[in-house]
Amino acid sequence: MTVAYAVRQALRAGGYSPIPVKGKSPVLPNWQDKIDTGTADFNFWDERYAAATNTGALTGPTPALDIDIKDPDAAVAIEETVKDWVGDSSSEVLVRFGNPPKRAIPFRTDRPFSKIVRAFQDAHGVTHRVEFLGEGQQIVVHGTHPDTGKPYSWHGNRGPDTVAREQLPPIDEAEAHRLIGHCADILVQQFGFTEVAAASTNGGAHVGSERGPVDAEAELAAMTPDNVNDTHCRVIPSLLWRAINPNDVVTQVAAATMAMAQRHGLKEWCGEAEARDYVTPRVRSTLKNLFMEKYDAATGEVPPWLCPEWHEEWISALAQGLAPNIGRNASGFFVRGCDRGGKASGCSDAPSIVPGTPRAEHAAAGVNSGKKTKGPFIIKPFAYFDPALLPQREWLYGRHYQRRTVSCTTAPGGFGKTTNDMIEGVAMCSCRDLLGEQPIERLRVWIHNGEDNLAELQRRIAAICQYYKIDMRELEGWLFLTSGSEFPLKVATGFSELRVDDRLIDQIAGQIAENKIDVAILDPLITLHSVSEQDNVRMDAVIRLFSRIADSEDCAVELSHHMRKMPAGVNADYTAADIRGATAIFDAVRSARVINRMSEKEGAELGLPEFERSRYLRVDKAKGNYSPAAKAVWRKFENVELPNGDDVGVLMPWNYPGQGLSSAELAEIERTAELVFLQLLHKYLLQGRAVSDKTRGSYAPKVFARESEAKAAKVNVAMFEGAMERLFAAGKIKLEGPAYGGRPSRLVPA
Numbered sequence: 001m002t003v004a005y006a007v008r009q010a011l012r013a014g015g016y017s018p019i020p021v022k023g024k025s026p027v028l029p030n031w032q033d034k035i036d037t038g039t040a041d042f043n044f045w046d047e048r049y050a051a052a053t054n055t056g057a058l059t060g061p062t063p064a065l066d067i068d069i070k071d072p073d074a075a076v077a078i079e080e081t082v083k084d085w086v087g088d089s090s091s092e093v094l095v096r097f098g099n100p101p102k103r104a105i106p107f108r109t110d111r112p113f114s115k116i117v118r119a120f121q122d123a124h125g126v127t128h129r130v131e132f133l134g135e136g137q138q139i140v141v142h143g144t145h146p147d148t149g150k151p152y153s154w155h156g157n158r159g160p161d162t163v164a165r166e167q168l169p170p171i172d173e174a175e176a177h178r179l180i181g182h183c184a185d186i187l188v189q190q191f192g193f194t195e196v197a198a199a200s201t202n203g204g205a206h207v208g209s210e211r212g213p214v215d216a217e218a219e220l221a222a223m224t225p226d227n228v229n230d231t232h233c234r235v236i237p238s239l240l241w242r243a244i245n246p247n248d249v250v251t252q253v254a255a256a257t258m259a260m261a262q263r264h265g266l267k268e269w270c271g272e273a274e275a276r277d278y279v280t281p282r283v284r285s286t287l288k289n290l291f292m293e294k295y296d297a298a299t300g301e302v303p304p305w306l307c308p309e310w311h312e313e314w315i316s317a318l319a320q321g322l323a324p325n326i327g328r329n330a331s332g333f334f335v336r337g338c339d340r341g342g343k344a345s346g347c348s349d350a351p352s353i354v355p356g357t358p359r360a361e362h363a364a365a366g367v368n369s370g371k372k373t374k375g376p377f378i379i380k381p382f383a384y385f386d387p388a389l390l391p392q393r394e395w396l397y398g399r400h401y402q403r404r405t406v407s408c409t410t411a412p413g414g415f416g417k418t419t420n421d422m423i424e425g426v427a428m429c430s431c432r433d434l435l436g437e438q439p440i441e442r443l444r445v446w447i448h449n450g451e452d453n454l455a456e457l458q459r460r461i462a463a464i465c466q467y468y469k470i471d472m473r474e475l476e477g478w479l480f481l482t483s484g485s486e487f488p489l490k491v492a493t494g495f496s497e498l499r500v501d502d503r504l505i506d507q508i509a510g511q512i513a514e515n516k517i518d519v520a521i522l523d524p525l526i527t528l529h530s531v532s533e534q535d536n537v538r539m540d541a542v543i544r545l546f547s548r549i550a551d552s553e554d555c556a557v558e559l560s561h562h563m564r565k566m567p568a569g570v571n572a573d574y575t576a577a578d579i580r581g582a583t584a585i586f587d588a589v590r591s592a593r594v595i596n597r598m599s600e601k602e603g604a605e606l607g608l609p610e611f612e613r614s615r616y617l618r619v620d621k622a623k624g625n626y627s628p629a630a631k632a633v634w635r636k637f638e639n640v641e642l643p644n645g646d647d648v649g650v651l652m653p654w655n656y657p658g659q660g661l662s663s664a665e666l667a668e669i670e671r672t673a674e675l676v677f678l679q680l681l682h683k684y685l686l687q688g689r690a691v692s693d694k695t696r697g698s699y700a701p702k703v704f705a706r707e708s709e710a711k712a713a714k715v716n717v718a719m720f721e722g723a724m725e726r727l728f729a730a731g732k733i734k735l736e737g738p739a740y741g742g743r744p745s746r747l748v749p750a
Helices: 003-013 039-048 072-086 173-191 216-221 228-240 246-263 272-294 308-319 359-364 417-430 454-467 502-514 536-553 583-588 600-606 663-686 700-705 708-713 717-729
Strands: 018-022 054-058 064-068 103-106 116-121 127-133 138-142 194-197 206-209 212-214 325-329 332-336 395-397 406-411 445-449 479-483 519-523 556-562 591-597 616-621 633-641 647-654 733-740 743-749
Touching: 003 018, 003 039, 003 054, 003 138, 018 138, 064 072, 072 103, 072 173, 116 173, 127 173, 127 308, 173 194, 216 228, 216 246, 228 246, 228 272, 246 272, 246 332, 272 332, 308 332, 395 417, 406 417, 406 536, 406 583, 417 445, 417 454, 417 479, 417 519, 417 556, 417 647, 445 454, 454 479, 454 633, 454 647, 502 536, 519 536, 536 556, 536 583, 647 717, 663 700, 663 708, 663 717, 663 743, 700 717, 717 733
Parallel strands: 406 556, 406 591, 445 479, 445 519, 519 556
Antiparallel strands: 018 054, 054 138, 064 103, 064 127, 116 127, 116 194, 206 212, 325 332, 591 616, 616 633, 633 647, 733 743
């Protein structure tokens, strides 16, 4: 028996109506009708909705005053107001905390009423709300808050699992209006808030269109199969303007749509599968399009209709110089730090397919066509569209990681593909330029390695952070690590018959959604399945499983894969043709890279000894033309000694000498690097700081590359290394000072 099962059992015994919730979202179809549940339901929920570990209670019979206020003093004042209002009766006031100072207080009623909302703005433009959650809604009473990652708690540990519903304060609709009105007066008079939405049980007169104000609930109740699209496009903006969370808007509109379908006998719209695959994605798509139409991210302003729980993230993104916008995945909407998706319009009676939306949403676009079909599938003739309104490809890093796509990095074992992907992962989740590519925004990254244990992964992360001077605490909440020894992920098995583990795929997608993962790096591919790698049909199906996850969760998926062994005596570069297994692997991914070590010829041209050549590797785009040596992306291995004595290899960016420049351009760059090197060397001597030519300790090229003078001149470590060698050869610098290992250790001008 799970903890959630026990909580739900206690709630039912106390007279409540519990439901399973994932984060803040109910997972049951038609969950608003689950007034009476039993232990059989709880068993089914544990098995079918294992990821829904939170528990909610329906707020029809148990309305809850949601004090959605971020000002601590104001939130406390409203709580005390409620306690004074209830008085010294025999009722018990329960106070729930999820994301303090916000809180919620449940009541009981014999006559359920609709939601009542009052919205306000403070002097800083931050929106706050006080609302009664009513019929057709729910409140999370147990579990983990999805934004804070901390458990929901109840004051004095007195919650619905220990206090029966009959002990809660009674309330009816009229008194709820009076109480919420009294709270509004306190917020306005004592705290200087300004009201931006009036109290209403049905939405009142909200934002409308050329046909006048919108009574959201009334229009949803009057919706018919002929005006679904029009109703959605009028009601959704109205609900958003109440500062309601878009995910709650989706829940409300989708529930009303399925209720309408049930009334009109449209069975293909009102089942669990239809809610998941058709109705809810349709509502999400419409909301996303309307949101993009109503907000210009370039303004740098907080939308007045933004729900309060997103204000902090929104303002934080603006403070970082980003253009915040709403992102969407299978779990719902959330604030994303940078809008690179362009605008998409589509709010007409003749719905259009918006480029870049999931297939289920494309199908939904034909609902109101008037044609009778066996399913939501209609093809339409081409119509002109404005290319300027097409959403841009959402590249996340290095023109390789892209939302809703699968990419692949391939190399023989030991060539550095795991290290390369892990450093890129750290770069993305710390928003730092570590390998010559500056991430546009900070991203949440999940790295799963099916071969190494967690301790080895931690060693690599420690070495990366130590080498690049990153405080590991910066990665908390942004980097997620798992290993195959703890979580063996096998999404498909079978050589003679392909068997897909749909439950595991749902769990992977659920974890990506729950943790708002932007990039999932899964390494290596062979550990993720037990299918013949030579079977094109089955390997294509395996890759498509990850494409499905990437598409549904609006994230990028990176797969690491091995190369087949070269024939004996062959020392040629690896190409896409050498990727191990079926060609379907290469064909099914959106972007593919191949990693090669520096060739013998390249090493000889640079005068590198054989043992040194293996430290350099080249990253080539496999789905495109291979770059010549001087134009490719190069990396160099550096050894990092951890505090525990372990040695771990870390990659650093490296420039191949010349990089395709003309002799005059190269000479100018070299001269600049030498001048900056000498300038910084004099500066350090005046400050009493010593640098060395040794790669350990105060290695001059690495130390100088961090200085503002170097960054302004765009001189990196590799360029300083070349400058140091030339300055030594020209006799312009030398070593002196205390001996280290039998030779002088301090670098000084000659």
